[in-house]
Amino acid sequence: MKHIAVIGVGYVGLTTAACLAELGHHVTGVDMDEGKIVLLRRGDIPFSEPELPELVEQNVRAGRLNFTTSYQEAMQRADMAFICVGTPPTPSGHADMSQVEEAARQVALSATRSLIVVLKSTTPPGGNAERVADILARHLSPGINAPLVVNPEFLREGSAVYDTFHPDRAVIGAWDSAAAEAVAALYAPLRCPVLLTDPASAQLTKYASNAFLATKISFINEISRIAERVGANIHAIAQGMGFDERIGAEFLESGLGYGGSCFPKDVLALSAIAEQQGYYSQFLHAVTDINAGQRGLAVAKLGEVLGDLHGKAIGVLGLAFKSHTDDVRESPALSVISMLCQQGAVVRAYDPVATSTAQKVLPPHAALEYCADAYAAVRGCHAVLIATNWPEFRSLDWSRVHSSMAGNAVMDGRGLLSPDAMRGMGFEYLAFAN
Ligand SMILES: NC(=O)c1ccc[n+]([C@@H]2O[C@H](COP(=O)([O-])OP(=O)(O)OC[C@H]3O[C@@H](n4cnc5c(N)ncnc54)[C@H](O)[C@@H]3O)[C@@H](O)[C@H]2O)c1
Structure with missing residues (x-):
């Protein structure tokens, strides 16, 4: 030992x-x-x-x-x-x-x-x-x-x-x-x-692996934009693709995109490595750009339903970049909250474990309130946005949520919920190509 x-x-x-x-x-x-x-x-x-x-x-x-x-x-x-x-x-x-x-x-x-x-x-x-x-x-x-x-x-x-x-x-x-x-x-x-192997190959294996996984996420988000335009369902498409062992089912979830302390910085660093050697990687830049665009798309979808977001109350479920962590580094949830606040919305946010890490990163804002649980966050809201794939959001009592909201829009930024079930309960269910 x-x-x-x-x-x-x-x-x-x-x-x-x-x-x-x-x-x-x-x-x-x-x-x-x-x-x-x-x-x-x-x-x-x-x-x-x-x-x-x-x-x-x-x-x-x-x-x-x-x-x-x-x-x-x-x-x-x-x-x-x-x-x-x-x-x-x-x-x-x-x-x-x-x-x-x-x-x-x-x-x-x-x-x-x-x-x-x-x-x-x-x-x-x-x-x-x-x-x-x-x-x-x-x-x-x-x-x-x-x-x-x-x-x-x-x-x-x-x-x-x-x-x-x-x-x-x-x-x-x-x-x-x-x-x-x-x-x-x-x-x-x-x-x-x-x-x-040699050190350079070991180093590049790490960047290539993260860039590949990030690519899968941006790829399915790109397909979801096309699917939306032709009236196709992205979950069915991802499932159909995922059965192919050469493709695999993981990392094919359309939504707000990747965040965290690794994918965003590693894709950027790989682009920078290439550029340092005189090679501009159009491909890696596209992966980053598609990812960044998803957040604005989610906010735009809310705008389409609510009209002017100014003064509208939005419950944001999730602050961490993904479930089971309190890490909010590069979390899409935080970008979305900043966009909503900029457009004058009142944000009521909740995360099972990441509230205190988010509070350290997000500048305090008069229109941003952190709530003690999901039901408190959605109460009186015109819309709810699911920003992190915490399983507990799937198992909320959504009819209770519906009756406590002032509006009925739910933007499912992580594809957690059943569109049919949500629409059956009277929600205006929004997602990416669903
Ligand atoms: N977080 C992940 O999921 C993950 C996964 C794979 C690889 N990585 C990589 O691993 C590395 C670490 O990531 P992390 O998320 O654990 O980072 P982190 O920020 O959570 O931890 C880094 C720690 O190093 C300490 N530190 C900094 N300089 C120091 C010094 N000179 N002496 C002693 N301590 C020092 C910091 O105080 C901090 O506690 C990064 O290169 C990251 O890209 C991270």
Whole structure:
């Protein structure tokens, strides 16, 4: 069993740390955010992720998992250091590598023995892995080695623990084959396919995978625009397409489009990588543009039914970018709320877990109120917009919703409800090509 330092205990780092500890390793999570470490030491989890609180608690209690703000403490006996810090987008769409570079510098300065450095953060090919390896080499004490292994993460928020224990594959890119084998050995108990390759290919595999999934979403949204014009039903079309194993049923849900901390930034970063090399990817730009357009389309559909949105009360169900997470980064729900407020609507918003994260991001607005539950959000509203695919919205008592509203329009931005059932209850049911 290894001693492992995990640098950055956000969504990826904390999940990685807890899962490695569960596999029997001794793991220390380091974060520069003191508040996060205080919470974790107290036994609290700084964000909402199913199964993670129990897993963290279990492994802390077993003495295999602890947290610190001190690199020295974490690196003392580390055989491996996993870099899991953020790579947010810069204004030009490139991945901001500053957190990764600083983490690599700190790892190297604190290393007292040779170790393997595993780069889990999503980083673009084209010189970044080389730069991180160079930072490590420049800051290590003489006689200490730290080969770099690129091992991108594919987990999904909302099922991060499940995904970590049941990965579809591990992609391991390294110049040093012994280091690559050592990282591959960590995955042995998980019995998944392991791809050993070079760092640039591992990096690009991550971007290509996210861009492909984002493409499926934009593709079905593009088809829904055509379907709407010819009177076809997008759910039937998606189902019919999804039966084809070459296509697959997942990520073919038309709606408000993708959000979150990965797809939007990774598609942008892939475009930026291409442009840096002198290639303009019309295709990737189209994926982003179609996605961005869905939000305005949803608001326009409400406008068509309600007329002027000024002074109209709209209940927005969902703030998180998808269900089972409190992450609101790039959440379509927040864009839609901003558009509605700009058009003078009064917004009454509810999310099962993401209200406090949304409040930190959305500027306060006199016409925006956060509600304690879905029924409170829809009460007295002229329309309801479903912005996040929380299953609880499907199982609301919709006849109770109907009788408590001032109007009857429901814009189902996530295709959660049955159009026939909703229309049967007297709703003006709106969706994308339905
Ligand atoms: N969130 C996801 O679903 C997901 C999935 C796959 C890959 N990724 C990638 O994984 C990486 C991390 O994503 P995340 O969502 O976990 O980010 P996050 O913002 O939730 O967590 C990053 C953490 O790193 C800490 N940090 C930043 N700089 C540091 C430093 N120098 N030393 C120590 N700690 C530092 C931050 O305080 C924060 O707690 C990104 O590159 C992301 O693209 C994310």
